[in-house]
Structures are given as C-alpha cells and as structure tokens.
Amino acid sequence: MTVKSLKEARRDQILKSAEKVFSDKGFLNSTISDVAKETGVSDTTIYEYFSSKEELLFSIPREGIELSKQMLDSHLNYISGTTNKLRGMIYHLCKFYQDNPYFASISLMTLKTNKKFMETDTYKDLKEYYKTMTDVIKEGIQSGELKSDTDPYFVRSVIIGSVEFIVIRWLMYGCPEDKTQPILSVDPLFKLIMHGTKKDKRMKNFNFKIKIEPEDEDGEEA
Amino acid sequence: MTVKSLKEARRDQILKSAEKVFSDKGFLNSTISDVAKETGVSDTTIYEYFSSKEELLFSIPREGIELSKQMLDSHLNYISGTTNKLRGMIYHLCKFYQDNPYFASISLMTLKTNKKFMETDTYKDLKEYYKTMTDVIKEGIQSGELKSDTDPYFVRSVIIGSVEFIVIRWLMYGCPEDKTQPILSVDPLFKLIMHGTKKDKRMKNFNFKIKIEPEDEDGEEA
Amino acid sequence: MTVKSLKEARRDQILKSAEKVFSDKGFLNSTISDVAKETGVSDTTIYEYFSSKEELLFSIPREGIELSKQMLDSHLNYISGTTNKLRGMIYHLCKFYQDNPYFASISLMTLKTNKKFMETDTYKDLKEYYKTMTDVIKEGIQSGELKSDTDPYFVRSVIIGSVEFIVIRWLMYGCPEDKTQPILSVDPLFKLIMHGTKKDKRMKNFNFKIKIEPEDEDGEEA
Amino acid sequence: MTVKSLKEARRDQILKSAEKVFSDKGFLNSTISDVAKETGVSDTTIYEYFSSKEELLFSIPREGIELSKQMLDSHLNYISGTTNKLRGMIYHLCKFYQDNPYFASISLMTLKTNKKFMETDTYKDLKEYYKTMTDVIKEGIQSGELKSDTDPYFVRSVIIGSVEFIVIRWLMYGCPEDKTQPILSVDPLFKLIMHGTKKDKRMKNFNFKIKIEPEDEDGEEA
DNA sequence: GATGAATGAGACTTCATTCAT
C-alpha cells in the first residue's frame, strides 16, 4: 500500500483525465483546456505538473505498461509449459486492452506512430514488455515445444500485430458497453499460432484403425 | 489508357505532393502551405482542387488502394489453390507497402485511426480489398485446403495485422534505402499461418514402421 | 524616387506603427495586438511581414540609421575643416533625434541595451555611422586642428554619450510639443569639446597688444 | 554600526539576489521565481517583503545610491579646488560603477529609461547625488577656476553622459574579469572637460620672443 | 485558372500574484 501525497494524487487525477480526453478526441484535437476542465482545475495547474502537452501525453502510459507487465509476469509464474504460457500471454494482452480502453486507445492510436515517444523511458519499458514475450517463445524453442526453425521475434510480432489490429478495430467501431464479452476469443488466435490453418491431410488417418509400433516413448496428443 | 486533362494532372500533382509531405511530417504537423510549396503552386490553388485539408488527406489513398486491388486481382488469376493464393496475397501486401512507403505511411499511421475516414468512399474500397482476401480464405475452407473451423475474418485479421505491425515498425525506424531487400520475408508468415509454430510430435512417428488400413474417405480431426 | 509595391508600403506602415507603439509603451509592454490596431490590420497580418515581435523591433531603426548617415555624409561634404565638421556632426545628431523622437526612443531606450540587437545587420550600420564620426576626428588630428594626443574613439564617445544623455532626459520628461526649440543648443557642447571648461589663466595676457614674429610653422604645445 | 534584525537581513538577501538576477537576465526576462530560487526561499516569501516585482526592482538601487553619495561626499572633503574635485568626481563615478556592476547594470540598463522610477524616492536620492556634482561645478565658476559662461548642468550632463555611455558599452560587451584595469582612464575625460580637444595655435608663440605692451583691461579670447 | 493578401479562431504557454495552511 502506498500513501500518495496530495501532489501525487493530483498528478494522477490529471493523468486519468488526460487519458480520457485524449482517447475521446485524439491528442491533437484535444486542448490543455479540455484536460483542465475534465480534471476540474485551471489550465495553468496542468502546467504545474507537466511541462508541456506532449510530456503529459508521454506520461500517460507509463503506469499502464508497468502494471500490465507486472500482471503478466505474475500470471506466467502460475503457468508451466510454453504452450500454456503463450496462451496466457495472448489472453492477458487482450484482456488488458479491453479492461483499459483509454490506455489502449492512446497506446495504439496515438503513441504507436509517434517517433518522439520512441525516445522516452516509457518506451524502454514497453520494449522490456516485448522481451518477456520473446523470452517465452525462446524457451519454447529450447524446450522443444516449438519448432526449432521458429523466429521468436517474428512470432511475437504476429501475436502483437494481430491483437493490436483487432483491438484497434474494436476501438474504432466504438467499444461495446458489454465488457464481459471478450473482443477476441483467445483460442482462435492461440490455435492459429500453434497449429496454423492448413488442413493436415494426415489427420485423415485417425479415422482408420492403425497399428503403431512405437520404438520410443514420447508421443503427445491423442 | 486515359488521357488526363490538365486539371486532372494538376490534381494528381497535388496529391503526390501531399502524400510526400504528410508522410514526412505527419498530417497534423503539415500545413497546406507545405503542400503548396512542394507542388509549386500557391496555397489558394490547393483549394481549387480540394475543399479542405482533410478532403485532400482522404483523397490520397484512393488511387493506391485501387491499384493495389487491381494488381492483387490480376495476380490471383495466375495462381491456383488457396494455399498458393494466400502466399501470393501476403507477398503482394508486403511488396505494395514497401514499394509505396508514402502510401503506407499515410494509410497505416494516419488514416487507420481516423474515424472520419471510415465514412468515406475510399474506405469502402478498402473494405472491398479486404473482402478479396476473405474470399480467398473462404474458398480454401470450402475446397478443404484449410481447416473447416477456420474463421476467415479472423485469419485475414491476423495476416493484415501482422503485416501492418511489421510495416509500421519499418516506417518508424526509417525505411532503409536498400529497397531490394524485403521488409519481411513472406515465407515465415506464410508458414506460420499454414502450419503454426508448435512442433508436431507425431512427426517422429514417421521414423517407424506403420501399417495403415483405410476404411473410408472423409475423416476430419475431432 | 522609388515606387514601392503594395507589400513594401504595408510593411512600412507596420514599421511606423510599431515605432510609435513601442515608443509610447515600451517594447515589452506593447503587444502585437497594439501594433496591429495602430496599423489597422489584424494581428496575423503583422506576422505576414515580420516573423516575430523581436524581428519587428530590430527592423525599425534600419531606415532611420541609413537616412541619418546619408544626411550626415551629405552635410559634411559642404563643410570644410574638422572643427566645423565636428560642430556639424553634433548639430546633426541632436537634430535627427529631435526630428525623429520615436526613432530616438527606440534606439536609446530599448535597443541600446539589447544584446541580441548587437548581432543584427542594422547594428553594423550603426557602427558604420560611428565610424564616420571617428574619421572626422582622426582627420582633425592629422591636419593639426585637434591635439595630437586626442583619442578619437574617446572623443566620439563623449560626444555621443553627452547627446544621448540629454536626449534620453528629453524623452523621459516628455518631448515638448514645440519642436522649433532645440533640445540642446549645440554650441555649449561644441565649445566644451573644443576648449574645455577650465578658465585659461594665461588668457589674461591678451589684455595687451602683442607683436608676434613667427619663426617656424610646426610648433607643438610643450 | 547598525544591528540588522533578521527581517532586515532577509530583505537585504532578497535585494542582493534580485540585483544579480535582474542584471543577468534583465528585469522583464526575470521571474519572481528566479529571484526566489537565487535567494533560497519560496516565491511567496518575496511578497512578504516587497509588494510587487516592480517595487522590488525600485528598491534595489537605493542603498547603492546612498552609499555612492556618502563616499563621494566623504572624498570631496579631502580635496580642495574645483579642478581637483571634478577629477575626483569622475574617478568616483567610474570606480563605483566598476566595483558594482550589478548596480550599474540595473541603474543604467533598466531604471534609467523607466518612467515610473522617476516618481520614486530613490530617484530623488539620485537627483541629490547629481546636485552634489552640479554644486562642485558652480563653486568652480564662482571661484574663477572654471569659465564664467559655463552652464553647470550642462557640464554635469556631459560628464555623466560620457561615463554612462562607456560603462554601458562595458556592460554590453561583458565586463572583463580583470577588475583592476579601469574601464576608462579618468584623465582623458578630465582633460577633455578641462581643456577641450582643440589645438591652441597660440601656444606656438611660447617658442618665440614676444614683446608685450599692455593697453587696456578687458580682453578675451578672439 | 491562379494567386497575393488578409484574417479569425484558437492553441500553447508564462507568470505575477493570492489564499489557506
């Protein structure tokens, strides 16, 4: 439990307001005045806490990114096996965006294409976050769960790209009120990543009686 | 062959300039004056051809989308089999963005998150484009090349999302000069979409002698 | 005779207004809006002609300095002898400030203590102007009209410093309406510069008739 | 010796800080916050001691002016003869500015052209100071050391104007570190004020034999 | 058809100053 000073509390208040305002109207269509009104303070007060509109923008996602990373790390500890972890990661990615649509909006629709943001410390945090994902994939390759010719960076890009694409559409069409319904059911993406979409002709065989005479012990799924 | 009137030529000139300027500086950081200078006309002339800065922006991608769609359609005619067509689609998507980085920049970094753009006719063209991709996937399902439980919209999203994610990073980090080198080698994405990343343990079985006694023809995976 | 374009005319109009406004309220207490109102245009128009308030300020004295220098050069051509020229210079200095009190105000009360102004081209013009004065003094030394141990830069400083001091007081106490009355009668300054203020005790001797029989031409004071 | 209360000490501290800050950045470019930081107190504290930024500014030179006047008075007591006193005055003027460059800067570059300052008590002190100088000159006229047609106010103006002009240039070009070297050697100014710069042709006569036959009593220079 | 000239609206930002503690 942290006890926040008044100053910190006010700062957080401004950040929350800015997050909402920038989400709703877009960063460049929003004014400091909008944020001030939303917060219930004067324009000037905003500048007491943030030196510029841009600094305010860049300050918004920090907490979200940290929180998301902590949650992910925490959950991953409960999961064993790369396959399961990958599924957990995808689930977390979707859920976090869905639970934090303002954060999602600012991250995906404003900051993602902002070059200056790439020079901030917060962006470094984001890269750390990405690293967690890549590490899981790398582990899977080493443990033999994933194909040995897998490019972990590439798989990560596909996962993030897919989720972001879907979240952006969700945001663009207006996030539905019913938040119990997931944006994207995790399993389709998970299955695609795992097994691909091509029908495996050999599967037909399973309808037949076969006699298999194993020579070693390591068979998997039935 | 179309013979363009002077008016049309001038219009295209302005569009090309705007594409470049908006790409380089971002839409909101660019001024009509920048575009006018790049075109070599006066600010006012821009307004002779486009009623507002936004209309100018929205007019930029039309030709690109049409061209890309035509090219895709044309190429698909040469390819038979969903699997091959999917690969062709992915290849075309990557190549077109890479060959038209200004178009890519504006499409992916400005328009993709612009709600008003979604109400334009050009956006309808884009949806047509997407439909072409979905149709290929649907065909693949019907023909039995792709798994029957595949959600074609979802697979399309994964493909587009992945490609866009990678193209955006390419744009953000500064498109390298050497354009002969592809942004993303098509096959990794294609293979992932087709076969997934999970190692198929049954493959090991191929090392063993097996006896197969077929009974009927239409088995599906459970 | 020069025919000024509309653009030049408008520019001059703004300069004149700015000169007046900055004089009356001081540069830093004046707003662009004040200048715009005085000119009868919108604020924005000011920025069409000058890129910033400071550039506007620095642009004001150029014409004045050039004009004053031309007038001085012109007058000096009519005068022979350093002594007479010095008197002409002092007269011109006083008269120009008196005839152009706005110019005087901005030059002496705003620009004189502005370090950035010292980096402008206009300041170079001013140094040229100063040079004209120093040259006259140097000539006087060479011709033998002025004492040979005179430091021309120093004499020039005394002349300018004295005149400026008096003009500043005139400005500060509010330039009297009656402009026919000179700020400073030239001759007191001229006489002081020439002969000093100390009573020459030897002068008493001149109460006598004397016969002088020169022997050579190049005597110097002991 | 005065024993200063804490309050007075703090006030002096603020004045010293303000003197430095206003000197370095200029009055209008300085903020109360700058002064507060330099002093090591909060902005609000400044207002405990001075009712406004302007009052703070106007309060700065009082002590300096009083001190300079006391020093001048004190020194003049040691000197007899107007000529010598004038030289002493010029020397003191230069030395005091040089020893107190912050004071010089604020006096000459900010207050000198501030009309409101002319309504303060401190400005009255300054006029007293000026009067001391005028009085010395008047005495010189009465005692016959100075020409009888000398305008004492005018001579004073020339002295102050010359010194100020030179000090301002010294300040503008950045006061050199070596403070042992005087800004302006006193004697050139003193000599100029005393004897002028014109070569006295009659001096030549002293090299010759002359015959003098007095006739009447009232001759002056021609 | 093209444009030079002008502008209204509004954005960001600064800072002297006050108030409550």
Added chain:
DNA sequence: TATGAATGAAGTCTCATTCAT
C-alpha cells in the same frame, strides 16, 4: 513566518481558409 498550491489574465504565434483581383 513561510510556503505549497492554484489561477486569471495575457501574450506570442500558427494555420486553414476566404476574398478580390
């Protein structure tokens, strides 16, 4: 006494857009 917090008022400057030529 000292100050942390807050703000009202104002200023510079930008830019999409229009109008008259």
